[in-house]
Amino acid sequence: DARVTQTPRHKVTEMGQEVTMRCQPILGHNTVFWYRQTMMQGLELLAYFRNRAPLDDSGMPKDRFSAEMPDATLATLKIQPSEPRDSAVYFCASVATGGRKTFGSGTRLTVV
């Protein structure tokens, strides 16, 4: 089965450090999403891209978060500087037009 691949699976970092999370969408999927999951807030949409162009990043704190798609096979989510409240599981998902969204296994981020 085709998969969305996220790296790293786990990341522990100190407050103030830069964190980069990576996502390889399924080949042929033209829309890529970044979600954050916490116990308190559940799944929240941070940003999404279509054909590599950012369409909506209104859910993302702009002062410290940035999302990019350098090419069709890679999406990145960066946090700089990281804070303890950023601790969460970050999911990437991709979908082809008219298709169903497929989620990756997530990056569990802990900021201490």
Add this chain to the structure above:
Amino acid sequence: GESVGLHLPTLSVQEGDNSIINCAYSNSASDYFIWYKQESGKGPQFIIDIRSNMDKRQGQRVTVLLNKTVKHLSLQIAATQPGDSAVYFCAENMGSRGNQFYFGTGTSLTVIP
């Protein structure tokens, strides 16, 4: 504001019994709904979807019911198996919002062998 919520955060059922997971939504303009299953350490996985022009849809061992009058969605799992143990989310979407879905906080289903 908009919210998608679940009535019960946890549900335990005996293996072989039927499970019913409920979801309330607040946005009457939502026209598309999805149920996801999330196992520990994994991302959400699509189970079944339903559009607002339907009130029932069946899949393999799963049925989704939509009651637009009371803005309620339910997922029924027949003959629940240990492999069904997971957290289940409903998500709603308004067509006008494109790919933006609102997710509930989830119900944790535990199947007792």
